[in-house]
Amino acid sequence: MTVEVWWARIDQARDEFAVDLDADEQRRLAAYRRDEDKARFLLGCTMVRRLLAARFSLPAAKVRLDRSCPDCGKPHGKVRADGVELSVTHSGELIGVAIGDHPVGLDVEKVDPGVDIDAVSRLCLAPEEVRGLAQYDGIARAKAFTQVWTRKEAVIKTTGVGVRADLRTVVVSAPDQRAEVRAWAAYAGPTQLTDLEVGADHAAALAVLHAEPLVVRVNDETQVLI
Numbered sequence: 001m002t003v004e005v006w007w008a009r010i011d012q013a014r015d016e017f018a019v020d021l022d023a024d025e026q027r028r029l030a031a032y033r034r035d036e037d038k039a040r041f042l043l044g045c046t047m048v049r050r051l052l053a054a055r056f057s058l059p060a061a062k063v064r065l066d067r068s069c070p071d072c073g074k075p076h077g078k079v080r081a082d083g084v085e086l087s088v089t090h091s092g093e094l095i096g097v098a099i100g101d102h103p104v105g106l107d108v109e110k111v112d113p114g115v116d117i118d119a120v121s122r123l124c125l126a127p128e129e130v131r132g133l134a135q136y137d138g139i140a141r142a143k144a145f146t147q148v149w150t151r152k153e154a155v156i157k158t159t160g161v162g163v164r165a166d167l168r169t170v171v172v173s174a175p176d177q178r179a180e181v182r183a184w185a186a187y188a189g190p191t192q193l194t195d196l197e198v199g200a201d202h203a204a205a206l207a208v209l210h211a212e213p214l215v216v217r218v219n220d221e222t223q224v225l226i
Ligand SMILES: CC(C)(COP(=O)(O)OP(=O)(O)OC[C@H]1O[C@@H](n2cnc3c(N)ncnc32)[C@H](O)[C@@H]1OP(=O)(O)O)[C@@H](O)C(=O)NCCC(=O)NCCS
Pocket: 040, 041, 044, 045, 069, 071, 072, 076, 077, 078, 079, 087, 088, 089, 090, 091, 106, 107, 108, 153, 156, 157, 158, 159, 160, 161, 162, 163, 164
């Protein structure tokens, strides 16, 4: 089973991309105060629209996306489209999109050396995950934590439930071990997890809810963003 991944960099955003966004997306774009948040959101929308446009032979503006939140109905949930499984992520300089035939979750995070790992760990990590970070110090600890964090987020992003789930009930392997789901109270089916190489400043992971061996194809985004 193949999952296709594309990565854009924040400096690839161009104002004219916004013409293809629907009314909900235009509202969200306008509501971001910081230019960098606008750019990341715009690139996520644009890549999804252009990739599905190519797949379904439609103009990008005609691609129908549904981001309904399962809690409140507002358009800020997992992005969905008929006939395909998607996941979008953005952080720091990177914006990623994954497309497959089974539920996918993609997560990227910029490594933040200032993050209070102990505080986040208490709230969000299982005891086994905390132990897996014990051997690291300084920047290596920030990187290891970020890798574990993206593994967990990729898993929860498959279903669209999001961080309302108690993150401690999704347990992933330690950063020096092959990426895999160790336990997930809310889901009993097959899962696969893999780290993705995105350079030293970010960490990324991809999860898929399917048993067939996962092949990840990382594509050239420049064709999508010309
Ligand atoms: C989804 C979530 C895990 C990702 O957070 P993050 O790491 O800060 O951000 P990322 O950039 O990696 O992911 C954001 C993208 O994930 C997608 N997304 C949003 N909610 C999602 C969810 N519940 N599950 C999976 N994907 C989701 C969207 O495509 C979003 O990008 P877009 O809005 O530009 O299209 C987190 O935002 C979350 O759990 N949100 C839901 C919280 C909630 O339940 N809110 C209820 C509000 S009423």
